[in-house]
Amino acid sequence: STDRNYMRHYCRLIIPLKMILDMNKKSIIITVSLLYSFICWGQGFKNPVLPGFHADPSVCRVGDDFYLVNSTFQYFPGVPVFHSKDLIHWEQIGACLTRPSQVNLENMDGNNGIYAPTIRYHDGVFYMVTTIFPSRKHFYVYTDNPAGEWSDPIMIDFVTGSCDPTLFFDEGKCYFLWKDGTIKICEIDVNTGKQLSEIKRLWSGMGGRYPEGPHLYKKDGYYYLLLAEGGTEHGHHVTLARSRYLEGPYTPCPSNPILSHFNNEMQNSPIQGLGHADFVQAPDGSWWVIFLGYRTHGYLQHVMGRETFLAPVQWEKGSWPVVNKNGTVQINMDCKTLPQVKLPKDPETDDFSQTKLAWCWSYLCNPVFENYSLTERKGYLRMKASEKTIDQVGTLTFIGRRQTEPRFQATTAIDVSSLKEGEEAGITAYAAHTNHYDVVVECRGGKKYVKAYIRIGQVRHVEKKISLNTDLIYLRIEGDYNYYYLSYSEDNHRFLPLGKMEYRYLSTETIGGFTGVHLGLFAQQAKGKPGGSVDVDWFRYSVVK
Numbered sequence: 001s002t003d004r005n006y007m008r009h010y011c012r013l014i015i016p017l018k019m020i021l022d023m024n025k026k027s028i029i030i031t032v033s034l035l036y037s038f039i040c041w042g043q044g045f046k047n048p049v050l051p052g053f054h055a056d057p058s059v060c061r062v063g064d065d066f067y068l069v070n071s072t073f074q075y076f077p078g079v080p081v082f083h084s085k086d087l088i089h090w091e092q093i094g095a096c097l098t099r100p101s102q103v104n105l106e107n108m109d110g111n112n113g114i115y116a117p118t119i120r121y122h123d124g125v126f127y128m129v130t131t132i133f134p135s136r137k138h139f140y141v142y143t144d145n146p147a148g149e150w151s152d153p154i155m156i157d158f159v160t161g162s163c164d165p166t167l168f169f170d171e172g173k174c175y176f177l178w179k180d181g182t183i184k185i186c187e188i189d190v191n192t193g194k195q196l197s198e199i200k201r202l203w204s205g206m207g208g209r210y211p212e213g214p215h216l217y218k219k220d221g222y223y224y225l226l227l228a229e230g231g232t233e234h235g236h237h238v239t240l241a242r243s244r245y246l247e248g249p250y251t252p253c254p255s256n257p258i259l260s261h262f263n264n265e266m267q268n269s270p271i272q273g274l275g276h277a278d279f280v281q282a283p284d285g286s287w288w289v290i291f292l293g294y295r296t297h298g299y300l301q302h303v304m305g306r307e308t309f310l311a312p313v314q315w316e317k318g319s320w321p322v323v324n325k326n327g328t329v330q331i332n333m334d335c336k337t338l339p340q341v342k343l344p345k346d347p348e349t350d351d352f353s354q355t356k357l358a359w360c361w362s363y364l365c366n367p368v369f370e371n372y373s374l375t376e377r378k379g380y381l382r383m384k385a386s387e388k389t390i391d392q393v394g395t396l397t398f399i400g401r402r403q404t405e406p407r408f409q410a411t412t413a414i415d416v417s418s419l420k421e422g423e424e425a426g427i428t429a430y431a432a433h434t435n436h437y438d439v440v441v442e443c444r445g446g447k448k449y450v451k452a453y454i455r456i457g458q459v460r461h462v463e464k465k466i467s468l469n470t471d472l473i474y475l476r477i478e479g480d481y482n483y484y485y486l487s488y489s490e491d492n493h494r495f496l497p498l499g500k501m502e503y504r505y506l507s508t509e510t511i512g513g514f515t516g517v518h519l520g521l522f523a524q525q526a527k528g529k530p531g532g533s534v535d536v537d538w539f540r541y542s543v544v545k
């Protein structure tokens with residue numbers, strides 16, 4: 001574990017007490033400082049570095065700072081922006097797509113929306129390029145402040161189709177790469193997105209299906225082209241080729257795939273589906289690779305989506321890069337790291353006392369902002385019921401945060417006194433509109449009831465509908481390696497079970513799509529009737545050790 005690594009490195013470096021006592025004050029200060037520096041540089045880390053649904057990572061470095069983005073598909077805001085000092089600890093500082101003028105996610109589901117962004121920095125400007133499905137239109141936005149607002153989109157209008165675009169800056173020129181059966185490239189005007197050169201084909205990989213996620217790097221007189229192949233399932237892996245010339249021909253790495261768990265050695269690893277990688281060089285000259293993978297359990301299925309992993313890379317001058325010595329990774333990584341700098345984590349409890357929602361929350365599709373208020377009742381999030389329901393695709397009143405570990409507990413306190421006849425509100429473990437487990441409060445015949453609602457494909461099941469004696473209700477969803485458990489309480493002390501259901505019916509292997517489970521809140525009305533509301537006092541998400 002990380003703690004054992006810490007102690008081992010500390011014990012190797014600690015100075016005997018007698019030697020310390022013999023030193024003067026200045027020597028002690030210098031020695032302690034050196035000890036701290038050595039310890040920070042060798043304590044290892046734990047994968048994934050961004051747990052939960054953080055797919056298709058891309059990273060860039062500016063000075064001593066690293067910036068990372070992920071796919072968001074139908075969730076809004078689109079494309080979160082994370083910042084780190086060490087590639088291990090990440091803090092979300094913003095998002096690239098925060099305005100309806102930048103992205104239209106109307107009626108998007110988990111197979112559509114924002115795919116595979118790439119972040120790059122050039123000449124004082126950050127660029128994020130991506131594709132929106134189902135139109136398969138490519139576009140990019142830019143900013144000089146990644147924590148602030150990003151521009152409206154610049155569309156790539158000379159090509160439509162496929163996905164996984166990237167930008168590559170070389171010798172004063174900007175190149176646009178994308179996946180379209182093979183990897184294609186052409187020069188563009190970065191200010192307008194207009195095509196400036198003929199489209200060329202670079203490489204189609206090693207024969208794995210869906211060669212995608214291209215990224216270019218220039219090092220030691222070579223152009224290196226990094227790809228993911230095999231599809232984003234168990235067979236996902238990373239391949240590499242290089243050329244002395246940008247347009248090729250490209251020679252495959254003799255050790256391909258350079259990153260893969262699709263082999264005998266790693267078939268029993270909980271980490272599978274490694275791919276969509278991006279290299280980055282640290283200020284000390286070391287190389288690292290950020291990539292996606294997912295953690296399986298039970299039936300070799302995963303519910304948390306594709307996550308962001310990290311590994312060291314040995315990349316000697318003129319040689320091929322080697323990922324983590326043998327092209328595999330572990331949960332507990334025992335390797336020299338950059339000096340570790342811890343950053344604030346997502347809050348475990350949100351009491352909705354701020355003027356805006358924390359970055360950890362996401363909406364489904366483009367939200368109706370008027371349905372959410374943090375000011376109408378101070379210290380509460382007011383959610384006005386929408387006509388769209390959680391069983392439908394589209395813009396409903398919903399906010400969710402990512403499930404990050406198999407074992408968790410999510411609890412909320414909701415005042416349902418303003419719910420109107422036929423309306424419902426509750427907490428959900430949401431994988432898709434056809435697959436979610438909910439604890440729901442409904443208003444029927446002037447009374448309030450709580451129930452467990454299970455949606456699996458075309459199956460809809462209500463479990464234990466119970467009459468309530470209070471308008472302040474506590475709803476809870478818990479998870480482990482086998483089940484989700486649904487319960488409620490009227491006093492926040494004694495929680496009564498409502499039902500449970502296997503986790504696998506929310507897994508990507510069962511339902512498809514590209515996103516992981518969100519633990520969320522929702523409010524929905526009877527169609528055609530005026531909407532009531534609920535007031536959320538707090539929401540707590542905690543990982544169970």
